[in-house]
Amino acid sequence: MVDLTLRRAGPDEYELLGRMNRELIEDEHHRNPMNAAELAERARRLIEKGWSIELIVRGREIVGFATYRREPAGPLATQFHLRHFFVARQWRRRGIGREALRPLLARCKRGECVVIDVLEANPEGRAFWSSMGFEPYALRMERPVYVADLKFLRSPPAARRGTSNPKATLAINELLVSP
């Protein structure tokens, strides 16, 4: 068994959190383009909004972090939403993820569910959560919005019949390049 502690991250650790969050994004193949400095700033905002960010510490070394909060899940119930869970690359497959999850689960209430989004592009993450007893509940599906979709809704009936509308076309092009 690995000897770990979890403790709240302080303001002087946001920079480190930003760097770890950037690695997490890369490792799970998330699309988030924020750099480490932006993620450090976001860590501060998340804490202001009620998220808890805890560092996973082994001896004196910070080896990962977890971000979570309790949220409503329907009119009566709550859920424990685990937003980030990260073990530094050099520390993986040594049981740290497994051991760090224990104190987090101990913070839950009886009858509550722990929820985490696992990206389709992250089979390693999925294998980890499966081995911790998590099961898929929902599958989020998506598809890009195509020019044709926007044209149909935004342009006047004349344009749908083939008359071009330069203003509507410009608006559509602007939408397509926005991040």
Ligand SMILES: CC(C)(COP(=O)(O)OP(=O)(O)OC[C@H]1O[C@@H](n2cnc3c(N)ncnc32)[C@H](O)[C@@H]1OP(=O)(O)O)[C@@H](O)C(=O)NCCC(=O)NCCS
């Ligand atoms: C997922 C992650 C937190 C796992 O942490 P870890 O400390 O390496 O996990 P553990 O060593 O405690 O592994 C526990 C069990 O999970 C499973 N597991 C963990 N990583 C795995 C992998 N890459 N492939 C397959 N199974 C894996 C195994 O069953 C493992 O037990 P075993 O080593 O005895 O076979 C870590 O790999 C990580 O931070 N990845 C990048 C970020 C990420 O994907 N986070 C989760 C977002 S959903």
